[in-house]
Amino acid sequence: MNRAYSCEPDQPSHIKIIDGNEEPFENPFHEPEYGKPPEPCILVIFGASGDLTGRKLIPALFNLMKEGNLPANFICVGVARRPKAVEEFRHEMSEQIKKFSRAKPEESELFTFVEKLFYYQLEFHDDTAYDNLNLFLKDLDKNYGTRGNRVFYLSVQPTYFLSIIEKLKGHSLIYAADQPHQFSRVIIEKPFGHDYSSAIALQKDLSQYLAESQIFRIDHYLGKETVQNLLVFRFSNSIFEGLWNHRYVDNIQITVAESIGIEGRGAFYEGQGLTRDVIQNHLMQLLSLVAMEPPINLTPDAIRNEKVKVLQSLQCIPISKIDTFAIRGQYKEGYIDGDPVSAYRQEPNVAANSNIETFAALRLQIENWRWAGVPIYVRAGKRLSKRSTEIVVTFKKAPSILFNKNEHYNVPNQVIFSIQPNEGISIKFNTKIPGGATIVQPVKMDFRYASYFGAEVPEAYERLIHDAIVGDSTLFARVDESINSWRILTPVLKHWAENPLKPEELYSAGTFGPKMADLLPKQEQRRWKPV
Numbered sequence: 073m074n075r076a077y078s079c080e081p082d083q084p085s086h087i088k089i090i091d092g093n094e095e096p097f098e099n100p101f102h103e104p105e106y107g108k109p110p111e112p113c114i115l116v117i118f119g120a121s122g123d124l125t126g127r128k129l130i131p132a133l134f135n136l137m138k139e140g141n142l143p144a145n146f147i148c149v150g151v152a153r154r155p156k157a158v159e160e161f162r163h164e165m166s167e168q169i170k171k172f173s174r175a176k177p178e179e180s181e182l183f184t185f186v187e188k189l190f191y192y193q194l195e196f197h198d199d200t201a202y203d204n205l206n207l208f209l210k211d212l213d214k215n216y217g218t219r220g221n222r223v224f225y226l227s228v229q230p231t232y233f234l235s236i237i238e239k240l241k242g243h244s245l246i247y248a249a250d251q252p253h254q255f256s257r258v259i260i261e262k263p264f265g266h267d268y269s270s271a272i273a274l275q276k277d278l279s280q281y282l283a284e285s286q287i288f289r290i291d292h293y294l295g296k297e298t299v300q301n302l303l304v305f306r307f308s309n310s311i312f313e314g315l316w317n318h319r320y321v322d323n324i325q326i327t328v329a330e331s332i333g334i335e336g337r338g339a340f341y342e343g344q345g346l347t348r349d350v351i352q353n354h355l356m357q358l359l360s361l362v363a364m365e366p367p368i369n370l371t372p373d374a375i376r377n378e379k380v381k382v383l384q385s386l387q388c389i390p391i392s393k394i395d396t397f398a399i400r401g402q403y404k405e406g407y408i409d410g411d412p413v414s415a416y417r418q419e420p421n422v423a424a425n426s427n428i429e430t431f432a433a434l435r436l437q438i439e440n441w442r443w444a445g446v447p448i449y450v451r452a453g454k455r456l457s458k459r460s461t462e463i464v465v466t467f468k469k470a471p472s473i474l475f476n477k478n479e480h481y482n483v484p485n486q487v488i489f490s491i492q493p494n495e496g497i498s499i500k501f502n503t504k505i506p507g508g509a510t511i512v513q514p515v516k517m518d519f520r521y522a523s524y525f526g527a528e529v530p531e532a533y534e535r536l537i538h539d540a541i542v543g544d545s546t547l548f549a550r551v552d553e554s555i556n557s558w559r560i561l562t563p564v565l566k567h568w569a570e571n572p573l574k575p576e577e578l579y580s581a582g583t584f585g586p587k588m589a590d591l592l593p594k595q596e597q598r599r600w601k602p603v
Contacts, residue, residue, distance in 0.1 A: 110541040111255075112145030113221035114209055118236055119228040120150025120161070120191065124261075126168035128292075129227065132533035134169050134177065134185050141538050145217040149190045149209070161191035174528050196232055202243035209245070222246070222256040223540055229340075233260060234277050241281040249283035259288045259540050262353045263344060264549070267565060268558040275551045284551060288540045293354040293461075294547040295532030297521055298495045302361045302463075303375070305489075305497065312487070313366075315467065317442045322484060323598055325464040326358050328452035329584070331408050332459070334430070338421030345428045347400075347561055350452040356383065356557040357549065358491070359448065362463050363438055372546040376553065383556035385440040389564060398564045399589045401431035402573055403455040406581025413455065413581045427573055430454040433589040434564070435596075449593050449600065455581035460603045461491035483514040486601070495529050496520035 115133070117125055136142045150161055166186050169177055177185075192208055194201040213220050224240060226233055237258060240246045247256045265271025278287060293299055306313055315321070328350050334341045341349070360379035367374040389397045404415040416422060416430050431453035438448065467485040486500040497519045505511040521529050539547055579586040584603070593599050 110141070110143045110146075110538065111221055112143045112216075112218045113223055113255075113541055114147045114149060114212055114218045115223045115225060115537070115541070116149045116151055116209070117225045117227055118151045118196075118232075119226070121152035121154055121156075122227055124227045125150065126165060127172050128531070128533045129225065129537070130165045130189075131169050131173040132531055132537055134173055134182075135175050135531065135534050136538055137185050137188075138175055138177075138181060141534075143541070145219070147188050147190065147212050147216050147218055149192055149212070151192050151194050151205070153193065153195055155193050156191050158189070158191045162186040162189050165189055174531055196228075196236055196239070199239065199243070202239045202245065206243055206245055220254045223259065224257070225259040225537075225540075227261055230261075230263060230266075234274065237278060237281050246281060246286070249286055255543065257286050257288055257540060257543065258282060259290050259537075261290055263348050264289050264353075264551075264554045265558060266344075266348070268555065268562040271551075271555050271558045275555070285545070287551070288545060289549040289551075289554060290536055290540075291353050291357055291549055292532040292536065293491070294357055294549075295534070295536040296491055296495065297529045298489055298491045298497070299358065299361065300535075300547070301497070302489065306362075307366050316465075318444050318446045320467050321443075321446050322466045322468045323446060323593070324359075324362065324448045325466070325593075325601055326355055326362075326448075326450045327460060327462055327464075327600075327603055328355055329456040329458060329460045329603055330454050331456060331582075333403070333413065333455050333581075334416070334419055334422075336420065338419045341419075341430075342422055342426060342428055345565075346430050346452060346454060347432045347565060351432055351434070351450065352557045352561055353549070353554070355450050355452055356560075357553070358463055359436075359450065360553065362465070362489070363443055363448075365442065370546075372544060373550075375546055376550045380550065380552045380556060381440070382438060383553060383560075385438045385443075386556070386560050387437040387439050388560060389434070389436075391563070391567075394564055394567045396595070397435040397592070398567070399431075399433040399577075399586065399592055400429035400568055400573070401453065401577050401579045401586035401589065402426070402428065403430050403453075403581045404578045406455065406583065408455065408457075408582050415581070416455075427569065429568060429573075431456075431579060431585045431589070433585065433592050435592050436560070447593070447596055447598070449598075451585065451589060451592075451600070453585050456584050457582055458603060459493055462603065463489040463491070464601045466601070488601075494520060495522070 117129060119125065130148075133142065133148060137146075166182055169182060169185070190212070192205055194205060209222070210220070212218060222245065224246075226236060228236065237246070245256070246258070247254055265274045306316060357379075360382040363382045364378040365381065367378050402416050406413060416428070417424055417426050431451070433449070433451035436448040436450060438444075438446070465487045469484050483500075483502065485502070488498040488500065490496045490498065499517045500514055501517070502512050503515050505513050536547060539545070576588060577586050590600065
């Protein structure tokens with residue numbers, strides 16, 4: 073490997089999936105089974121007292137039941153360390169459903185659903201508690217016909233992942249992957265590891281207890297409707313796919329902007345930062361989908377194989393160019409929607425001299441046949457002026473022979489994928505303004521899911537939880553996807569950790585990051601698309 077680049081020099085750039093046995097040959101003409109009904113099971117949520125359970129997971133389960141997408145024989149068990157009666161847990165979850173569910177519940181529906189909820193107190197280190205949990209789940213199997221099938225959702229701090237899985241396996245709560253007539257799966261929240269080396273070490277440890285087919289690394293961005301539609305847009309519309317390469321594309325931009333701060337997660341953010349929280353997973357997944365080659369079919373591994381190739385083709389940022397191609401920032405005091413907000417360093421559980429980034433922008437490059445020479449600009453941040461996630465594919469300008477005197481003609485064509493908050497796709501092109509003079513003006517053709525289909529877009533967690541129950545791993549990150557993302561980002565994170573934030577890297581809340589970020593595309597005669 074070229075030592076001028078800052079990749080880890082002594083580690084493999086990718087990792088092969090090995091479950092202990094050679095994978096059987098997969099027929100490339102096999103089609104996935106669409107509409108496969110989920111089998112009876114128990115979903116066990118570790119960390120059920122946390123915010124994610126009430127705000128996202130339980131409302132998602134309610135909507136799945138409401139629309140007939142849960143198995144008839146289904147039970148959800150919330151597991152946490154604090155004592156709580158099942159009636160209290162059911163009441164709390166009822167209130168959360170009323171508050172956060174996209175479909176407002178009727179009382180009869182709510183009553184039917186909460187009857188499927190149970191609560192179990194467990195200290196994560198207590199061996200006896202896992203034996204008792206096993207007996208508790210087996211009783212539920214007998215009473216509700218769930219057949220011993222298990223899905224464990226680890227909505228806990230990453231430091232608990234390995235110890236919980238070790239206990240589950242040691243107390244026969246996780247079966248072998250080839251267990252006949254029964255399944256056990258584990259859903260793991262991000263982040264998967266802390267850097268390149270720790271992600272490899274974590275996978276090595278997890279593989280002692282789980283096959284790769286049993287691990288579902290959840291990234292809720294992959295459950296969003298517009299993200300799922302990327303493949304359909306690209307590979308079912310020949311008018312676009314023929315242009316989706318370095319001959320016609322000038323640059324790609326991906327923005328993940330949030331107006332909120334760290335939402336009381338000071339301790340978490342001090343250990344992670346924006347790059348680990350957003351870029352390593354959400355943003356890299358978006359990049360791999362927009363840049364991948366056509367898969368040979370729609371099976372999970374066929375799609376994920378192509379995503380991995382994109383991440384393997386990403387160039388490491390040269391050591392000498394990290395300060396030029398990797399820009400960070402941290403928000404200070406400012407205003408959001410006219411209201412004053414505190415600086416990051418004033419948030420609870422944040423160090424007064426914290427060096428953690430709440431904004432990051434990178435200039436990346438994919439070195440393969442399709443994308444050679446096309447710059448990729450990515451950015452993400454907290455406490456920015458607005459909430460927006462979008463992918464912008466900007467095409468090269470047409471020759472200015474015919475309309476070179478027109479001041480508007482230099483506006484390039486763009487395809488814009490709006491991931492949130494208004495899910496949809498836009499196409500920007502030039503047209504003539506009515507009248508005698510030939511005046512060219514850019515216009516935008518918009519497609520919005522909610523307005524076109526006349527229905528609310530399902531929440532991402534609904535699709536992802538359903539797929540985990542069914543066993544469809546298409547929308548979950550495979551280990552080599554995660555590790556190749558870390559391969560690119562770890563050297564940048566090391567460099568930032570070794571160098572304190574400079575005054576010019578601080579940005580006012582309510583702006584769009586440090587002014588230095590504007591220089592990232594500007595140094596190549598480009599600019600960010602306004603959000």
